[in-house]
Amino acid sequence: MRILHTSDWHLGRSFHREGMLDHQAAFVDHLVEVVAAERVDLVVLAGDVYDRALPHVDAVRLADEAFARLASSRARVVVTSGNHDSAQRLGFGSRLIDRAGVHLRTRADAVATPVLLSDEHGPVAVYGIPYLDPEALREPWGLPARSHQAVLGEAMSRIRDDLGTRTDGPRVRSVVLAHAFVAGGQSSDSERDISVGGISRVPSRLFEGIDYVALGHLHGAQQLTDEIRYSGSPLAYSFSEADQVKGSWLVDLDDGGLSASEFVPAPVPRPLARLRGRLADLLADPGLATAEGAWVQVTLTDDLRPRRAMEQLRGRFPHTLVVGFEPSAAAGPAVPVARRGVRSDHALALEFVADLRGVPAGADESALLQTACDACAHDPEADVLVAVEGEG
Structure with missing residues (x-):
């Protein structure tokens, strides 16, 4: 079974007040093309479909188009809600949409109800764990503590109980989607803090024994173990992600579990560049030509703040979004003067x-x-x- 793992679309998000919907639509085009070209059997989207609980109508329209196109493809689709989504709104009509092959999993009480698929090697159980609020579930689930580890641990316990009942016939391979901060992952500036009591991370051992774990929440693609991975966001949503390669994981399951994997880079509608130096040097440096078409963050090191710095920078780098000032060490920091x-x-x-x-x-x-x-x-x-x- 061939699986394409994506997450954190954040449809409707802006980048320093610049709209990103056209760039997000280009990623949807790319995703649908990969499904066809690579003969993908299953697409998993691990949370944060939208950037906010009440998304803009244009973001909803793009999500509707994306799901309709995927439903018309050869692949089945499993989607979970993230901490940015409204689980109720994203999950609306899920029982009807299931019939189209797009499975929305947004309810905590359904974490142990898998989407059951099969291939030439036998059955595959796909479990969707939406973002789980420890406070909301502490009492209903009888958790020993109000923490992400407690609530995710309970979800995985329920999943393992369900897997334990599926012992007749060939081994059931398992796929789990989870939206969480798993220890070992590296964060960026664009993720919303989900810590409870100062703690946000959960240990990777919670997922032991699962054939593939498709994680969402962290925006950088990363591999914690062979079986546990973040796909990251399809676009950069902060300048801290300037050096990240965005895309999706393409993984294969055979009869023994994970057998092959490949990272599929996503298109980059506009790259990111971080520049640092004196204004005159930046404007004259021929080596910075590649930054002229990028979103640009500039840190100016002039001893005196240049006048109309943003205006001058945009004369060469028209997509400059952020300008900061850090005078050179020789100039020293400005010291407030006591006035009398x-x-x-x-x-x-x-x-x-x-x-x-x-x-x-x-x-x-x-x-x-x-x-x-x-x-x-x-x-x-x-x-x-x-x-x-x-x-x-």
Whole structure:
């Protein structure tokens, strides 16, 4: 049986306020092509279909299109809900959709009810574990503690009990989908914290004996063991993921379990680039030509903050999204200066600009600051004096 493992689509998510839906649609096109070209029997999507519990209508429309196209393919599909999804909304109509070969598994009480498939080697039981809230399930499941380990451990216990009843005939191979932070995995900046009591990780030993474990939640593709893997998100959702290769796992099960695996890279509609240096150097460096079509994060190391830095950067790198400032070590960090005496609002604003930037405000900036101070005053004609350090 050939399985394509994907997760964390986060449909509807933006990247620093830039819409990603077209890029996500391109990934769906790629996924459907892989299913056909590689003769995939089963697609597993391990949670976070959407980026929020109440997704935008355009995100719902893309999910509907994706599931319809997969239902028309040669593959069966099993989908679980993640911590970003609304389990109720994603699972709506699941009993009807099952008939189309797309199996939505979003209910905690159904973790031990597998989707049963078969191939020339015999049966395969696919168990979908949605994201499980330890607080919500502590009492109904009689958990000994309010933790991810306790709730996921109980889910796996129920799955093993079900597997134990399937002893007639050939060995039943098992596939488990889970949306969790498993120890050994490396996180990035774009994942939402799911810790309970400061603890979010669960041990990989919870999945011992399962032929393949398709994990979701962490956005970097990674292999914890031969059988336990994260596919990661299909697109980068933070600059911390700039060096990650995005895609899906293509794995084969034979009569003994996992027999082969391959990582299938996803298309990259727009790469990510992180640049660091002085503004003039970045604008002139011919070696940075490849960053001109990328989403760009820039850290400027100029001793003095350049004026219109974003505007200048976008002149060469039009998709610059983030600009930070870290002056060189020689310049040293800005040290706040204790001010004493009585000053007008305008004078304090000018001093703040000079301290922050290292050079005084220009005449046009001074006039703009004066206009702003006047707009905040009860009497625009009054030159309000402010006491500093308790004096005056």
